[in-house]
Amino acid sequence: MSVRLKLTLSYAGFLMIAGVLLLAAVWVFLLRYVPDRAMLNTADDETLTNGVFPIRSVLLGVFAPRAAAVLAFLLVFGLVGGWILAGRMLAPLTRITDATRTATNGSLSHRIRLPGRKDEFRELADAFDAMLARLEAHVAEQQRFAANASHELRTPLAVSKALLDVARADPYQDAGVVIDRLHAVNTRAIDLTEALLLLSHADQRSFTREHVDLSLLAEEAIETLLPLAEKRGVAFETSGDITPTLGSHALLLQLTTNLVHNAIVHNLPEQGTVWVDTAVRPDTVVLTVENTGEKLTPQQASTLTERFQRGTERVHTDHAGVGLGLAIVKTITHAHDGTLTLTPRSDGGIRITVELPAAPSGPS
Secondary structure (H helix, E strand, O other), X not given: OOHHHHHHHHHHHHHHHHHHHHHHHHHHHHHHHOOOEEEEEEEEOOEEEEEEEEHHHHHHHHHHHHHHHHHHHHHHHHHHHHHHHHHHHHHHHHHHHHHHHHHHOOOOOOOOOXXXXXXXXXXXXXXHHHHHHHHHHHHHHHHHHHHHHHHHHHXXXXXXXXXXXXXXHOOOOOHHHHHHHHHHHHHHHHHHHHHHHHHHHHHOOOOOOEEEEHHHHHHHHHHHHHHHHHHOOEEEEEEEOOOEEEEOHHHHHHHHHHXXXXXXXXXXXXXXXXXXXXXXXXXXXXXXXXXXXOOOOHHHHHOOOOOOOOOHHHHOOOOOOOOOHHHHXXXXXXXXXXXXXXXXXXXXXXXXEEEEEEOOOOOO
């Protein structure tokens, strides 16, 4: 049975039960104040006759047919009224169902926009509209990401093909130079593929959460990237507290490494500085990485976490990356229910803050 029919039968059944109880109450009231029999004195001419009159039997004969008629009316009224009332009550649900079918067919721009006062159906419709908006934005982002990824992957493949074509056309060309160039291009393609896989893994949140100390991850990332920092003349300054959180050790280490690497590479040409700090707040832990460098506007800083976003100066460096460093940081942060904040420094460079939920106290 449909929900409308079920509601109709429920309304009619409730009305019938109420009617039966009401008629039963009336009948009990009559039985209480009306005697079963009564003496009846009748005078016929000059003769006085005494008799017994069955009042309850007569009353039942009058009451029962009318009560049955009332119950029949209540049944018809309950079915008709219940059907109409159920239809009005379920009208918003019909709009939500139509919107769901439209979204299923691929149209995510449709919105319910249910009018009227705020009730359960209005809250459901508003929640569904918000879900459609987020889904539409996510699909659009994925489409842009797929297009950008295809373009980025096509570039090293096209370069490799061009190098091979040149080598085949000129057999006397130095093979070592071609091999070195092919190795660099292939390394970039592998880095890009691994970054894409990491993004997909973080997006799906398919990881096991465990107790992780961000301060230890920061120390590990700094130790790993120290040779690169020394090569580029960048100095580290670290401070902070033990910062326990729950999450994937591998993903959070990747997040920290990306932040430190980004701070080293996009720094001053010489005598640059990277500050790494960890702090504990009442309900969260904070990792802050900031560096010296060129001055950025707030608008420029807000675009750095977009996938495949690279400034012009980044493309031509020996550590240009694949344009996914901060995008990976953003994805991992959101997968751990955290927030990522990018703030340009007044003297140049940028301050990046990752705030994650603190791990609950006690044994893991």
